[in-house]
Amino acid sequence: MEHLLKGLVIGFAIAAPVGPINLLCLRRSLSDGRRVGFVSGLGAAVADTTYGIIAAVGLTAVTDFLIGHRAWLQLFGGLFLLVLGTFTMRAHAPRREAAAPVHVGRLRDAFVSTYVLTLANPMTIIAFTGVFAGLGLGWRTGRTIDALQLIGGVFTGSALWWLLLALLAGTFGRHLNDGTLRWINRIAGGIIAAFGVWQLWLLITELGA
Secondary structure, eight states: OHHHHHHHHHHHHHHOSOSHHHHHHHHHHHHHOHHHHHHHHHHHHHHHHHHHHHHHHTOHHHHHHHHHTHHHHHHHHHHHHHHHHHHHHHOOOOOGGGOOOOOHHHHHHHHHHHHHHHHTOTHHHHHHHHHHHHHTOSOOTTOHHHHHHHHHHHHHHHHHHHHHHHHHHHHHHTTOOHHHHHHHHHHHHHHHHHHHHHHHHHHHHHHHO
């Protein structure tokens, strides 16, 4: 139980800081509803759990590979954010009285986009590796149950954050009109695109150093 609680706190703490994923899920919850926002968050939670497993098991070869290809991941992530932010700024807010039903394909796309985007950030694996090493956590011989509880806690903590964000945003979004939602799309899209430009600028700076 101790490892489950530790994983829950770690998962919640890594998911909560404001960043492009938080803004994307917030915008989707406001514009498209709580289900789309939460499923988007689940994509990030599964990606966090994927990196949590790598860090817990101690797969140094995978970690070294990800860090070694950080530049390519950073390039992909930066371009992804830039394109995503541009489309978000240009997106039209759905009219409430004629809102389209949420289809399985739409939920799948919401999940996959945040999963891939979160995986494209190599700093996530570095964060998990640092936290697990600092707390003396990980997969040990004869302690498989503890490691599984830790990984399960990471997913649960991350998923709880996305559920909370989606519920709050979805409830608040009911009181917003179409004009306000259009401005939210523009602001959120602009910030997401700015994150992409910043990530690409960091990459250019590192390569030029």
